[in-house]
Amino acid sequence: MLFIKNAEIYTMAGEIIADGCILIEAGKIKEIGVDLVAPLDATVVDASGKKVFPGFIDAHCHIGMWEEGIGFEGADGNEMTDPVTPHLRAIDSINPRDEAFENAIKGGVTTAATGPGSANVIGGTFAVVKLHGDRIDDMVVNPSVAMKCAFGENPKRVYAEKKVTPTTRMGTAAKLRETLAKAVEYDKKIKFAGDDVSKMPAYDMKLEAMLPVVRGEIPLKAHAHRADDIFTSIRIAKEFGVKLTLEHCTEGHLIADHLAKEGYFATIGPSLGSKSKFELNNKTFDTPRAMVEAGCKIAIMTDSPVIPLEYLPMCAGLAHKAGLDEMEALKCITVNPAEVLGVQDRIGSLEAGKDADIVIWDRHPFDLQAKVEMTIVNGEIVYQK
Template structure:
């Protein structure tokens, strides 16, 4: 994706890390934030966005979505988030399923979301690897990648237990699901050891894509993203993480508040949500945005996700507003969809905050984004303007234009 330079001058700059600058300046050079301060002077020739009376924030980060891979309303043609031919699908990659022309990417811009993590679904004990990407700007998904792979998706509970019904290949119980995961991790560890030995001897060694992904998780290079709702499944996730030294990140965490003290002590983060979904299955009977507040008060690092298309991607900020009403501080609510979300997803060096050295992903809001009366007016990704609100339909950059 092409990069640009631009300066946002005179707005209320909210960095996403707790710092607020009234009448601040954000300078982006070569797609990267160069400075954030209260100096209105910018280098000659740099285009200026006059942001007086507006709020200037980092692009939001949704750390758990299926955007582009599971297109709402598209039926079988858009249902590519879960490959259910085997219980262990660690070899598959979400990046291979993403359609960047999914209309939801335009919706993401309208909601101020500039970075998403696209994950395989939860129909397998091990679902594959995820990809972190920008929500606009490339002619292929590869041009929008922030991190690939971004983690390994695994699932515990009812989804992997019952996903196939009568198909017969998956385990039918929680203990069977856990067994699939353990066996796969043991095999991956043995594979990594044999591969290292062969490399040292200069011998040929046949690759196994699934074991390679799991070996990266065992080495701590990839997060272990665990789909989990119930407290007993969370305990199993902790148990497996301890056994194999996994860098565990809980996804959903409906009942994580029951183990809040332990999660805080162990620094196991929770990508919570979606906040606005119904209690539509047995595992979510205790769902409440108050559970998120409990986690935050206990010191657990938390982010808020939409799980798009479960909740539409542009409602990410609405969920943060609901969490604010339930008891999160304003800073906590904003961080949960910006800097904290980026950090938990392993993207904190690039996105989620207006700080020097990070990507120039900047969103201009008409007012406080947690105020339902506020709207996104402009979105820049890597400094390049990709979205502007209008009196009629918003203007979205043409990804196919010559650049």
């Protein structure tokens, strides 16, 4: 057992507890509050003068898919040989021994959704993983949380060089529609066949992978920076009645009123760095504030390794600096990503019964001088300064 005492606890469940305590047992938060008594067999952590937060969560990155300090040998995020690859799974490429995992833990980030890049129209499934461990099978929270798809410049750039479809935005949309339509038809045949094996359609690995999408079990995770690409992703999602989350949403501030009416969750970023391509021309840290004020629900991402994952709290802090309310900015890296990833019953806030993913900071994490004193994952101290 672990017992944290004398802490200022940001529960992210509606309250900040001054001089609070947390009792951790069997990897879970057993009790949280004030005036708790430490069991005799508990390891006591005195957090006097410190601030305690839930482990931060990045809802969109590529950690372990492009490894630190290495080129081709560690680049396993884009299968650039076929624009439609829904049967690919992130868990088959993630290397948890990549030093980026340790860096993230030291930076207070304990969970991430990681997966394929945006070279393909359909790239494969993202996974939600805890960031401590040496075997990905033991770190997975959800192996197939969403199906990555991509709009805009990246797919057309990759496949224009190969002189195959898609070389235009029309081609990208058509490829996605074609695959969704085939998946819907494949699903109909399976349901029609019932228990009659003789009537079952021929096995198709790609369409099998798309069944959770067309059945509404997982969303399309749509890479879209520019406003027109965002609207195309929404248009196609509506046509097929599938779930959708908006990823990057760089021009979201320009269309925030429309997005608020549509009601799709958006994960914003990476907002730090150069405008490396045309569709990033309107990139700004103003986007989170504008979207929240319009009524959108959002998270903030690093898109690691674009921004190293340990700088997720800095990205939220820069959004706060640009006008986003402080607590809203904190929600963007705690409860909001937990919700969009469907893991809010386990992580994202400090409450009894949830996973004990806890970070002790020496000051508020939006302060650039802030340092992590201790990181706890599943009730285990995995980093201590």
